[in-house]
Amino acid sequence: MKRQTTIKDIAIKLGLSTSTVSRALKDHPDISPKTRSVVKELAAILGYRPNKIALNLRNNSTRMIGLIIPEIEHNFFSAIINGVEEIAYKNDYSVMVFQSNESYKREVINVHTVLANRVDGALISFSKETKDFSHFQKLIDNEIPVVFFDRVTDELHTDQIIADDYHGAYVAVNHIIEKGCTSIAHFAAPQHLDIGKNRLLGYHDALLNHNIPYDPNLVMLADTYKTAYKAALEILKRPNHPTGFFAVNDMAAIAIMKAARYLGIKVPEDIKVVGFENSVVASISEPELTTVDQFGFELGREACILLLKRIEETHKENFKPIKRAIKTKLIIRNSC
Amino acid sequence: MKRQTTIKDIAIKLGLSTSTVSRALKDHPDISPKTRSVVKELAAILGYRPNKIALNLRNNSTRMIGLIIPEIEHNFFSAIINGVEEIAYKNDYSVMVFQSNESYKREVINVHTVLANRVDGALISFSKETKDFSHFQKLIDNEIPVVFFDRVTDELHTDQIIADDYHGAYVAVNHIIEKGCTSIAHFAAPQHLDIGKNRLLGYHDALLNHNIPYDPNLVMLADTYKTAYKAALEILKRPNHPTGFFAVNDMAAIAIMKAARYLGIKVPEDIKVVGFENSVVASISEPELTTVDQFGFELGREACILLLKRIEETHKENFKPIKRAIKTKLIIRNSC
DNA sequence: ATGAAAGCGCTAACAA
DNA sequence: TTGTTAGCGCTTTCAT
Numbered sequence: 009m010k011r012q013t014t015i016k017d018i019a020i021k022l023g024l025s026t027s028t029v030s031r032a033l034k035d036h037p038d039i040s041p042k043t044r045s046v047v048k049e050l051a052a053i054l055g056y057r058p059n060k061i062a063l064n065l066r067n068n069s070t071r072m073i074g075l076i077i078p079e080i081e082h083n084f085f086s087a088i089i090n091g092v093e094e095i096a097y098k099n100d101y102s103v104m105v106f107q108s109n110e111s112y113k114r115e116v117i118n119v120h121t122v123l124a125n126r127v128d129g130a131l132i133s134f135s136k137e138t139k140d141f142s143h144f145q146k147l148i149d150n151e152i153p154v155v156f157f158d159r160v161t162d163e164l165h166t167d168q169i170i171a172d173d174y175h176g177a178y179v180a181v182n183h184i185i186e187k188g189c190t191s192i193a194h195f196a197a198p199q200h201l202d203i204g205k206n207r208l209l210g211y212h213d214a215l216l217n218h219n220i221p222y223d224p225n226l227v228m229l230a231d232t233y234k235t236a237y238k239a240a241l242e243i244l245k246r247p248n249h250p251t252g253f254f255a256v257n258d259m260a261a262i263a264i265m266k267a268a269r270y271l272g273i274k275v276p277e278d279i280k281v282v283g284f285e286n287s288v289v290a291s292i293s294e295p296e297l298t299t300v301d302q303f304g305f306e307l308g309r310e311a312c313i314l315l316l317k318r319i320e321e322t323h324k325e326n327f328k329p330i331k332r333a334i335k336t337k338l339i340i341r342n343s344c
Numbered sequence: 345m346k347r348q349t350t351i352k353d354i355a356i357k358l359g360l361s362t363s364t365v366s367r368a369l370k371d372h373p374d375i376s377p378k379t380r381s382v383v384k385e386l387a388a389i390l391g392y393r394p395n396k397i398a399l400n401l402r403n404n405s406t407r408m409i410g411l412i413i414p415e416i417e418h419n420f421f422s423a424i425i426n427g428v429e430e431i432a433y434k435n436d437y438s439v440m441v442f443q444s445n446e447s448y449k450r451e452v453i454n455v456h457t458v459l460a461n462r463v464d465g466a467l468i469s470f471s472k473e474t475k476d477f478s479h480f481q482k483l484i485d486n487e488i489p490v491v492f493f494d495r496v497t498d499e500l501h502t503d504q505i506i507a508d509d510y511h512g513a514y515v516a517v518n519h520i521i522e523k524g525c526t527s528i529a530h531f532a533a534p535q536h537l538d539i540g541k542n543r544l545l546g547y548h549d550a551l552l553n554h555n556i557p558y559d560p561n562l563v564m565l566a567d568t569y570k571t572a573y574k575a576a577l578e579i580l581k582r583p584n585h586p587t588g589f590f591a592v593n594d595m596a597a598i599a600i601m602k603a604a605r606y607l608g609i610k611v612p613e614d615i616k617v618v619g620f621e622n623s624v625v626a627s628i629s630e631p632e633l634t635t636v637d638q639f640g641f642e643l644g645r646e647a648c649i650l651l652l653k654r655i656e657e658t659h660k661e662n663f664k665p666i667k668r669a670i671k672t673k674l675i676i677r678n679s680c
Numbered sequence: 681a682t683g684a685a686a687g688c689g690c691t692a693a694c695a696a
Numbered sequence: 697t698t699g700t701t702a703g704c705g706c707t708t709t710c711a712t
Contacts, residue, residue, distance in 0.1 A: 294630030
């Protein structure tokens with residue numbers, strides 16, 4: 009990089025001190041209008057841009073937010089990034105994105121990088137592999153505000169923003185039942201994730217509420233396209249296979265529909281399928297997927313708003329974690 | 345943020361000078377083994393982490409790369425981010441992602457933010473709106489290495505990494521012709537984008553090569569789902585509508601298939617459709633989409649590798665821009 | 681083998 | 697109204 013114009017350059021050329029230039033540049037009232045305009049003019053000519061790094065060092069603040077997510081390529085998370093970015097941008101913060109790629113090891117490194125970069129705050133959705141949370145504790149120990157979203161844990165004393173997983177699942181399964189299904193399978197996420205637990209619980213309670221017994225044999229651990237496709241083939245080959253399917257996310261739901269098509273089973277005539285997420289793929293699949301919108305963009309916004317509030321808070325003592333759930337909404341299309 | 349342990353803290357506690365501590369920490373041979381181990385021990389106990397900001401200021405280097413893309417939610421670009429990140433990560437660089445959201449105005453601001461953050465280099469794919477490139481010139485004037493990818497321009501004297509658009513399009517249209525179509529429409533991107541021009545050219549030449557006359561009435565400007573759906577409805581209602589469709593990207597291709605389904609036209613029996621990109625949606629649509637894989641991940645990797653090379657280059661004089669095209673590959677599925 | 685001092689670019693308390 | 701000085705955390709040249 010070329011040597012950039014500094015305040016000193018301007019000061020020397022104008023026979024002023026650096027402090028005068030600094031003040032003139034930020035319209036300090038002490039500086040005479042004449043000096044002010046002269047300084048600003050030369051600054052413009054030389055293309056002066058304040059050195060953010062120097063500012064960072066001086067202010068001990070980077071106006072940067074660290075965002076750790078499992079995978080950028082997952083539509084839900086890119087929607088979240090958008091929400092985060094919108095708020096950050098409006099408040100003159102920049103966002104550094106780090107991916108764990110669902111790897112615990114990588115996530116630990118991400119946390120270290122975030123720490124090293126001296127971000128002002130961090131937004132985190134942890135990997136599926138993560139069961140130990142001590143690396144996050146380092147952020148907290150350093151008093152870096154942290155907000156967890158979507159994938160959260162109660163083991164850490166931090167803010168949480170999640171989708172209303174329980175309620176979303178409940179409404180979805182309710183809808184399947186109202187469409188006439190009495191035997192309903194659930195393709196679930198790992199149960200050490202709150203999101204896995206809560207969606208299963210919503211499913212469970214919706215069944216019971218309609219006096220449909222809960223059958224563990226109808227619950228499969230399958231939250232990716234691949235695992236769901238395999239599980240769907242297996243379950244659809246059972247005699248008297250279930251006619252309703254509630255998947256923990258859209259990709260799993262679509263895998264179920266693909267498997268059904270492969271077996272010559274028709275959706276929604278023979279079986280009904282509901283997903284969770286409302287990603288782009290939901291309106292591309294055939295039939296188009298009925299699913300629960302979890303408003304990733306909104307979730308990103310809310311998480312970022314809360315984080316900025318924490319960053320700007322002065323009284324860090326008696327910190328009370330906030331837990332907020334974003335409302336979900338059932339989007340009815342053609343698969344159920 | 346809490347006050348972090350500094351070299352000075354360690355120095356004082358140990359009755360040493362900051363320079364000794366600094367040297368001990370990086371195994372400088374001058375420092376006695378004893379001092380070295382004592383320093384390191386205390387550093388570990390206090391959880392010392394070098395302050396990257398201070399380093400940045402001193403070294404005039406941030407080990408950060410600025411990445412400006414149109415939209416993170418577009419699968420192709422998130423694949424690119426992954427490629428970039430892989431290389432950056434391996435070389436101990438961090439990536440700051442900025443979205444223009446296809447807005448010229450926002451892109452100009454992005455460039456300023458990138459500049460303010462004193463990144464060591466920038467990777468850029470500009471917005472559809474961008475026709476004036478002077479904001480990018482500022483980066484070049486500051487001697488910040490820049491590599492353009494996917495959306496590139498010859499107006500700037502910079503490196504470029506693109507997909508082999510011409511050849512990919514040529515092969516795709518060739519395939520459609522071989523499947524028996526003689527009347528083939530093209531859904532194109534704006535012609536001020538190289539990618540729009542080159543894919544149209546590939547389409548054009550493939551036709552001519554088979555003695556099929558080029559008909560401008562069969563070329564529609566439609567590179568989003570919405571515009572493509574509308575254009576497809578229009579063109580499919582024409583008497584003797586074309587039977588082959590080559591779309592500039594997958595979303596447009598899927599829109600064509602959706603419009604066809606709406607009109608009761610069968611793919612691939614009645615019309616054949618080929619896309620460009622090979623994003624996730626291509627294997628989700630029904631029928632699954634035949635498309636040209638443009639290897640976003642690879643493209644991101646290559647762009648980043650080239651950028652890092654530029655950053656580390658010492659001789660910046662007689663700079664010769666490199667233009668590289670990543671090979672594409674036709675992925676045959678069920679739509680053609 | 682270790683320390684003192686200067687400097688990266690900027691700001692702000694204090695002086696004049 | 698403007699200038700001097702110190703300091704943010706770190707490295708490195710030049711003493712010692």
